[in-house]
Amino acid sequence: GQIDYNQELSSTNNRGLELAREQSEIPIATLVLTERQTAGRGRGKNRWWSGEGGLAFSVLVNCGALKLPTSCWPKISLTTGLAVCDAIEKTIEVGDAKLKWPNDVYLSGCKACGILVEAPDSRRARVVIGIGINVNNTTALAPLELRGHAISLSDIAQQKIEPTEVLIQVLQQLAERLTSLARGTQDLRRDWHTRCLLTGQLVEIDLDTRHLIGVCHGIDDNGALVLETEFGIERCLSGTVSDFT
Ligand code: BTN
Structure with a gap:
């Protein structure tokens, strides 16, 4: 893979989409990183709150190389959610990382991560997976409408968490989970069912x-x-x- 590092970006997904259109040959995966994201996007017209201490990045994936046909694409969001759940549980002591269908990860009933999967156009076989995780953000300083609904890893661990460690874990788990998706193995279906936050609600x-x-x-x-x-x-x-x- 490759790393596309930028000091500041409006949105790592925008940069990922731009690379997807520009690059004629793309590596298996390109990691888009930034120190500061100024206009993070969420699903629909939503925005993503990128407070101080948040981790925001995107992975541009070459679906041809990873053998992920377009029929798999709708499942990429849930698959990524599982990777983030695994990564969080490996980084901090928390047993209840849950998936809020179709693209959020919740801890203790509050949102800790949002995922935004976008494709420039299906013929190019490229997908941008955008991941925002509240790592060290002070959720008490979140915009009013998010307060009480957002949580960070440091809120749970009661200490500062190394963002690089979270990033590395997510990338490792994502590689494993995307391989499962390409192979069509049973574990994904089992895990997104067990991790479903909304069951019974x-x-x-x-x-x-x-x-x-x-x-x-x-x-x-x-x-x-x-x-x-x-x-x-x-x-x-x-x-x-x-x-x-
Ligand atoms: C949502 O909650 O609706 C999804 C939020 C996704 C946020 C991430 S942060 C990195 C990437 N770049 C963006 O502009 N959005 C995603």
Whole structure:
């Protein structure tokens, strides 16, 4: 792999997409790193809070070289979430890293990591995996709407955490998990089901044209969120969870 280091960037995902378009030959993976991200993006129109002490990076992946056909792409987000859960549990003492379908990692009921997977265009077989982890951020200084919903690794460990250590762990776990995805092994499906934060909860979800409410029965083999609604079992492959209790 290669490292693309930048002192400051608007968004590491923007830089990853730019590299994906520019480079004619890309290595298996390119790590986009920055000291400071000034306009981090989240899903939809959301922004990513990059407070002091946060870790934000992207991995530009050559899907051809890694044997990840486009049919796998919708599962990259959950797969990355699992890698982050593993990495966090290897770095700090916490037994309950959970996946909030489809792209967040929660610790103790609060968001510790957001994932944004983007592709410039499917013919290029390149995907940018953006990962933001609250490592040493003081979540008490987070914007008002996030306060009480965000948590950092240092909040849990009660001490400063070495961001490089977290980064290295995530990269190692991500390489392993993406290999599993390419091989289609069972472990991913088992793990995203067991790590599903929403299981047993009443979930509200916005789909393209509908709004559904139902009790969550976990995540199925295809990566769909399974909800038991008044209309029966619904499997959601994409959507935004607007509320859960
Ligand atoms: C979300 O919570 O909706 C996803 C947030 C993803 C944030 C990361 S930080 C690194 C990368 N660059 C971005 O602009 N976004 C992702």
